[in-house]
Amino acid sequence: MRIGTRASPLARAQTHQAVEHLAQIVPGLLVEIVDIETSADRWTGDLSLLGGKGNFTKEIDRALVHGRIDLAVHSMKDVPGDVPLPEGTEFAAYLPRGDVHDVVLSRDGRCLPDLPQGAKVGTSSVRRRAQLSLRRPDLRVERIRGGIDTRIKKLDSGDYDAILLARTGLQRIGLDDRITEVLPTTWADGDTLAIVPAVGAAVIGMQARTADEPVMRLLKEIDDSDTARYVTAERTMLRMLQGHCNSPIAGHAHTASDGRLSLFGMVFNEDGSRWARSREWGPADDPASLGERVAGDLLRKGARRLITATRK
Numbered sequence: 001m002r003i004g005t006r007a008s009p010l011a012r013a014q015t016h017q018a019v020e021h022l023a024q025i026v027p028g029l030l031v032e033i034v035d036i037e038t039s040a041d042r043w044t045g046d047l048s049l050l051g052g053k054g055n056f057t058k059e060i061d062r063a064l065v066h067g068r069i070d071l072a073v074h075s076m077k078d079v080p081g082d083v084p085l086p087e088g089t090e091f092a093a094y095l096p097r098g099d100v101h102d103v104v105l106s107r108d109g110r111c112l113p114d115l116p117q118g119a120k121v122g123t124s125s126v127r128r129r130a131q132l133s134l135r136r137p138d139l140r141v142e143r144i145r146g147g148i149d150t151r152i153k154k155l156d157s158g159d160y161d162a163i164l165l166a167r168t169g170l171q172r173i174g175l176d177d178r179i180t181e182v183l184p185t186t187w188a189d190g191d192t193l194a195i196v197p198a199v200g201a202a203v204i205g206m207q208a209r210t211a212d213e214p215v216m217r218l219l220k221e222i223d224d225s226d227t228a229r230y231v232t233a234e235r236t237m238l239r240m241l242q243g244h245c246n247s248p249i250a251g252h253a254h255t256a257s258d259g260r261l262s263l264f265g266m267v268f269n270e271d272g273s274r275w276a277r278s279r280e281w282g283p284a285d286d287p288a289s290l291g292e293r294v295a296g297d298l299l300r301k302g303a304r305r306l307i308t309a310t311r312k
């Protein structure tokens with residue numbers, strides 16, 4: 001089985017995790033990992049200037065459609081919600097969701113509340129920027145590019161006082177001992193700084209050709225059904241909001257204590273000073289309707305205006 005993925009340490013770690021799951025079903029499964037460089041990997045500048053859509057996925061999509069690979073492994077967070085999947089392909093399996101918290105890594109071990117006024121914080125995510133700026137408008141939020149390891153090197157060399165990253169990514173590549181502070185994910189009124197996760201955060205998805213029966217059968221066996229429900233609810237919302245992986249949109253689905261599915265969605269303007277939020281519950285067997293309801297509510301509350309104001 002030929003498995004295509006980006007060449008970053010995170011993408012490699014995720015692919016190994018996927019292979020471990022596959023090998024539990026097919027012991028001794030022979031795999032060939034095919035590294036694929038995407039437009040976003042080649043472009044070292046500001047991503048918003050690259051233009052086009054799906055810059056993290058389109059080269060991998062092409063390899064899958066043309067049969068150069070049999071399976072693509074993706075961070076669901078990086079799969080755009082406003083670009084349809086290439087015809088004849090689908091996400092047929094999701095691995096159990098990891099930890100969805102965002103974290104702070106700081107150069108001198110200080111937590112966010114203790115960072116001095118004007119401290120320089122690195123993130124390229126408009127979702128993180130908005131939620132950070134809302135509580136700490138005095139911080140200087142600056143873009144940062146590159147893989148996780150590159151970003152940590154930039155922190156260590158003094159380019160930033162702190163950076164924001166996903167906890168699960170650090171765990172996957174064994175760098176979670178660098179975490180200074182784990183931020184809460186639950187939005188609360190008051191002055192607590194929380195960062196609501198991205199749609200698809202901490203989920204590894206596997207995309208294959210629908211007509212490739214042996215692969216589809218195998219994927220069906222490893223698919224984690226809870227995670228699939230969360231992803232469907234969150235990504236249905238994202239699609240209706242016409243959001244992509246760097247929109248000021250947060251979304252987090254989970255199973256409530258009564259067994260129903262809950263979806264929290266939130267949309268921000270650039271500095272977080274204006275936002276819309278929504279939470280709905282629904283039956284676990286209909287995650288798509290839940291996503292539609294939350295998106296509908298957000299749109300009624302002015303989400304479109306907030307998203308387009310931030311898009312550059």
Ligand SMILES: NCc1[nH]cc(CCC(=O)O)c1CC(=O)O
Pocket residue numbers: 075076077078148164165166167168169200201202203204
């Ligand atoms: N945008 C890059 C990216 N895509 C997925 C993850 C982390 C792993 C995940 O959420 O699945 C990261 C790194 C980060 O945001 O720190």
